[in-house]
Amino acid sequence: MKSKCIIVIALFFLSCKADRNRDEEKETVYQLNISEDINESPLKVLGSSTYDFGTIPADTKLKHTFSIRNIGTEPLIITNAITTCGCTVARYPKKPVLTNRTDSVIVEFDASEGDKGFQNKVVTLTSNYSGPPTLLIIKGQVK
Numbered sequence: 001m002k003s004k005c006i007i008v009i010a011l012f013f014l015s016c017k018a019d020r021n022r023d024e025e026k027e028t029v030y031q032l033n034i035s036e037d038i039n040e041s042p043l044k045v046l047g048s049s050t051y052d053f054g055t056i057p058a059d060t061k062l063k064h065t066f067s068i069r070n071i072g073t074e075p076l077i078i079t080n081a082i083t084t085c086g087c088t089v090a091r092y093p094k095k096p097v098l099t100n101r102t103d104s105v106i107v108e109f110d111a112s113e114g115d116k117g118f119q120n121k122v123v124t125l126t127s128n129y130s131g132p133p134t135l136l137i138i139k140g141q142v143k
Contacts, residue, residue, distance in 0.1 A: 042072025043127060043134045046102065053140030056111045056119075063108040066136050070097040077128040081105065087112065088121040088138070111142045118142075 046067040053062055070076040076097040081090035091106040107123055123136040 041131055041134060042070055042074070042076050042129055043078075043097075043125065044069045044071045045134065045136065049135060050137040050139070051107075053109070053138065056109075056140045056142045058111055058113045058116060058142055060111045061108065062111065062140075063106055064138055066105045066107065067102055068097065068105055068134075069102045070099055072129070073099060074128075075099065078105075078125055079128065080124075080126045082124040082126070084122045087115060088123065090123045090125075090136070092125065105136060107136060107138055109138055109140075111140070115142045 046069055049066070051064040051066070053064070056062060078092045078097070081092045083090055087110045089108045089110075091108075093103040093105075097103045105123070105125065107121075109119070109121060111119070118139070118141050120137065120139045123138075125134040125136065127133075
């Protein structure tokens with residue numbers, strides 16, 4: 001009789017542990033789905049977010065226009081465009097980009113004599129979106 005009670009108690013604890021493991025798996029899957037949705041930025045760069053100017057003569061000013069689209073449900077407000085160098089300037093829309101509308105970010109690069117060699121410049125766009133910023137990259141070989 002005593003051994004039957006021990007077996008019943010052991011089976012009870014094992015079944016409880018199995019149920020708890022299933023609940024943890026469900027919770028993990030749920031949390032992964034939430035984090036995937038959070039990381040979806042409403043700012044979509046149409047085409048590539050990297051532009052290669054190729055070979056650039058020194059003392060040349062170049063610019064590239066990146067097309068962006070608001071794929072979110074709220075107006076997108078770009079609050080800043082931070083560049084990695086004073087030789088790079090980004091012009092971005094000052095007015096909100098409405099849902100499903102496109103606009104442009106113009107990145108200008110001033111290749112001076114002192115910039116000879118491979119150049120890789122990053123523009124970091126911050127906005128009213130609380131997730132990670134959007135990065136635009138221009139690059140080229142200054143001769």
